[in-house]
Amino acid sequence: MHLSILLLFLLFGGAVIAGVVGALAGLGGGVLIVPLLTLVFHAPIEYAVGTSIVAVIATSSGAAAAYVKDRLTNLRIGMFLEIGTTIGAVCGALLAGILPANLLFILFGIILLISLLPLIFKLGEELPQGVKNDRLATLLNLSGSYPDQNLGREVSYQVTRTPLGLGMMYVAGLISGLLGIGSGTFKVLAMDTVMRLPMKVSTTTSNFMIGVTAAASAGIYFSRGDIPPLLAAPVALGVLLGALLGARLLVQMSNKRLRLLFLPLMGIIALEMLLRGFGITGL
Amino acid sequence: MQHQLHSSMKKKHEASLQKEPKQTPPSSDQMTIIIARILQVGVMVSAAILLLGVILLPIRPGGLTQHRLQSFPTTLLQIWSGITTLHPQAFIALGIILLIATPVLRVAASIVAFGLERDFRYVVITIIVLLILVISFGLGMGGR
Numbered sequence: 001m002h003l004s005i006l007l008l009f010l011l012f013g014g015a016v017i018a019g020v021v022g023a024l025a026g027l028g029g030g031v032l033i034v035p036l037l038t039l040v041f042h043a044p045i046e047y048a049v050g051t052s053i054v055a056v057i058a059t060s061s062g063a064a065a066a067y068v069k070d071r072l073t074n075l076r077i078g079m080f081l082e083i084g085t086t087i088g089a090v091c092g093a094l095l096a097g098i099l100p101a102n103l104l105f106i107l108f109g110i111i112l113l114i115s116l117l118p119l120i121f122k123l124g125e126e127l128p129q130g131v132k133n134d135r136l137a138t139l140l141n142l143s144g145s146y147p148d149q150n151l152g153r154e155v156s157y158q159v160t161r162t163p164l165g166l167g168m169m170y171v172a173g174l175i176s177g178l179l180g181i182g183s184g185t186f187k188v189l190a191m192d193t194v195m196r197l198p199m200k201v202s203t204t205t206s207n208f209m210i211g212v213t214a215a216a217s218a219g220i221y222f223s224r225g226d227i228p229p230l231l232a233a234p235v236a237l238g239v240l241l242g243a244l245l246g247a248r249l250l251v252q253m254s255n256k257r258l259r260l261l262f263l264p265l266m267g268i269i270a271l272e273m274l275l276r277g278f279g280i281t282g283l
Numbered sequence: 284m285q286h287q288l289h290s291s292m293k294k295k296h297e298a299s300l301q302k303e304p305k306q307t308p309p310s311s312d313q314m315t316i317i318i319a320r321i322l323q324v325g326v327m328v329s330a331a332i333l334l335l336g337v338i339l340l341p342i343r344p345g346g347l348t349q350h351r352l353q354s355f356p357t358t359l360l361q362i363w364s365g366i367t368t369l370h371p372q373a374f375i376a377l378g379i380i381l382l383i384a385t386p387v388l389r390v391a392a393s394i395v396a397f398g399l400e401r402d403f404r405y406v407v408i409t410i411i412v413l414l415i416l417v418i419s420f421g422l423g424m425g426g427r
Binding site: 073080086087089219220222225228240 | 315322323325326329330333334336337340341355357358371372375376378379380382383384385386387389390393402404405408409411412415416418419420421422
């Protein structure tokens with residue numbers, strides 16, 4: 001990598017675009033940072049992952065602040081499940097230090113492809129019916145309610161299969177720590193499909209959890225020396241700006257069609273990562 | 284907590300998911316606003332320090348070289364000594380540390396918040412999460 005002021009500007013600009021596209025595609029601002037740094041700027045993947053995890057914290061902290069205010073986030077569920085995600089993230093970050101780089105590329109490609117599935121198929125239910133608290137959920141007082149603006153009333157919900165949900169959160173954390181992404185898709189999957197929370201609650205609670213999960217692995221990446229300041233500064237600032245722009249644009253456009261529009265692009269990026277992992281470069 | 288436990292038990296017996304009184308105690312609304320503010324301020328302050336470091340890069344000597352990409356402060360001590368000599372990378376590293384610390388601070392604030400609600404089960408759960416976060420920082424020491 002050649003280093004110059006120009007490169008810093010290019011990194012910043014690339015991160016802005018990655019942030020906008022990530023947000024518009026509904027995958028979060030950080031998901032394209034690793035492909036950007038490795039495929040476009042040819043950075044070593046451990047630097048890319050370390051830099052990306054910082055970008056993830058920046059975007060999620062910025063976004064989470066908004067969600068907490070409208071009481072959609074269930075702080076108890078979030079905090080309890082963070083035991084699973086943070087332990088997973090620590091394991092993932094440690095594992096990333098051992099695994100060979102090409103395996104990380106392959107895993108990234110696969111995980112990105114899986115993350116695209118919920119954009120095509122609708123997972124979970126908007127308002128799940130007939131859900132009963134399991135014992136752990138009752139013990140931990142996880143059930144709650146939120147004001148639903150469309151329905152114009154307070155919606156109450158209960159929580160089921162909590163232990164399995166916690167286990168899936170460990171996996172979500174592992175993926176986040178290993179690949180430097182927020183892994184929101186897998187968090188939503190755990191809350192939405194396994195624990196059967198209403199869609200709005202699981203997506204906002206997931207967003208709320210991403211920053212804490214990322215902080216657990218970021219500590220390891222930082223002290224290991226895998227977050228180079230010269231990459232992290234332009235990328236974190238760029239993706240922050242990009243995610244803000246993306247969120248603003250999202251409000252103005254219908255997002256379902258938009259997500260499908262970005263699907264082929266995301267698919268190509270996932271394939272590029274896979275190919276790179278198998279030692280095939282350049283398309 | 285006794286009250287909340289009671290209300291959740293009662294809920295269990297009510298089969299329907301409809302019309303329930305609000306469960307959020309009044310104090311927690313204030314706490315969520317404080318937590319949201321921590322996240323916002325944390326991101327803004329760290330972004331400002333990152334930017335300061337970037338601005339220093341072309342001004343201070345030795346900022347933009349190949350060597351600098353791979354050699355940078357990774358401990359608090361190195362960052363501190365770098366700050367005192369206006370080392371650009373030290374400022375950026377400080378910004379990164381603050382960015383990482385922002386969600387950690389949020390977790391710490393949640394301990395206080397759950398304590399104010401007298402929800403001691405969640406005080407314990409939140410302390411566990413905080414401990415994992417604190418331990419994680421030590422785990423990377425020693426490099427790869």
